[in-house]
Amino acid sequence: MLTIGPLVAGAVTAEPGDMNVLWIFAHPEGRSLNAALRDEGLKALDEFGHSYRVSDLYAMKWNPVVDYGDFEHDPAERMLVASASQEAYESGRLPADIRAEQEKLDWADAIVVQFPMWWYGLPAILKGWFDRVFVKGLGYGIADEDGTVLRYGDGKLTGKRAMVVTTIGARPSSIGPRGVHGELNDLLFPLHHGTFWYTGIAPLPPFAVLSADRLDEAGFDAAVAGLRDRLRTLESAEPIPFRHQNRGDYDEDLVLRADLAPGRSDLAVHLRD
């Protein structure tokens, strides 16, 4: 087991090198840049002493479509997706493929979510991993004894961390601040904030390989080195500092207090100062 430096009390929840990592992979091609990066990433996790499991969604022929079959729901009755999913989850009647992913998620301290960016979002097969696995009662619809809704920082998945690894055809300038495509963190806000953070998972800054369709040998080596660096600090890196819903930053209407990030309404207002 490699250790990376002295443990700072309270800064991390486990000793370096003993995390359980779930690597979710969503690319159809086993000989792709993405697959090569995944293989290098898994090798690095091994070197750093972590355990890992892989959900290779294409290889698993993952079904991404939420439907009646997920909830043993009688098609003769109207289905409300939220409550149907919660009933099936709480009574242990979700299908085996969803339960297997929830079991991996339960096991994991950290999740790596790797995909090529398609239309500035997740490939459908990956979006449907979240749609089907993060059912009500696990991902949302959680409250404490007082009825306070637990989300955005507090949830059943609090304590876990997640990191996006993505490949994008765009060059760095065009997906940076004021770039024509929109800035990467803004594009990923629905995943980072609306999905991970919503459920309690702390999102780390994403690792993106840009100009990915024009990468030469040196570019690939740099990408591998960068990915290794990010995986080396998977346990200790500071997450994106999103605000908690329930720590006084938002008012009763769930609007950010006027004295915080005053006068602004961009997505970055949801970052702590």
Add this chain to the structure above:
Amino acid sequence: MLTIGPLVAGAVTAEPGDMNVLWIFAHPEGRSLNAALRDEGLKALDEFGHSYRVSDLYAMKWNPVVDYGDFEHDPAERMLVASASQEAYESGRLPADIRAEQEKLDWADAIVVQFPMWWYGLPAILKGWFDRVFVKGLGYGIADEDGTVLRYGDGKLTGKRAMVVTTIGARPSSIGPRGVHGELNDLLFPLHHGTFWYTGIAPLPPFAVLSADRLDEAGFDAAVAGLRDRLRTLESAEPIPFRHQNRGDYDEDLVLRADLAPGRSDLAVHLRD
């Protein structure tokens, strides 16, 4: 045919009431709020004299997963998704289900994209409509004779318009400016700007039914009235005023010129003043 008022020269490309509308619907339940809104919407289109076709993705058992099968690609050879999709598209070898959607898209002057918002994005079945239908050569990878890349306003789909119709559990304040979920137009930026506008389609402001899981009869009636109003102006409404990539607002690195929206880097910098 109902006409809505005098035609302003140049403001619209067709007479009111003679548009072809493709309505893409992505909800598993035929007795849902979404389905009821769709039925009211289609009735309104009819009343207003438009023609429509519906792609009911669940009813069609739409396959949302991009894979080898789409491109008659030999699995023994490495597949590059972009070029494989372009070759299959240009040689007419895409599968029948994709070609059928492309044919509807070609027929349509306007597209309505209706879905319940799941994890602050599209249900997987709908994301995969874009992933599979907007292949290279149709949705991206377009250039003029001089080699200028045509996207963000200019593309093969220029002249069409699109409108999102969505249901969201969140209450209005919480998904408005500074709301905890992020503002709706920012959440939809990857679809509005990164998908529609990228391909040349002009996106209209979205129509969203909020607090959708707590809607009473009066709320439903208000939602129908609101949807009818928006469909009444489907042809004449001002699109979201995104900037064109190729009209001088972005520099050679595809970064917004420093004198436009100076000092800002939120997503709204991509709106014309």
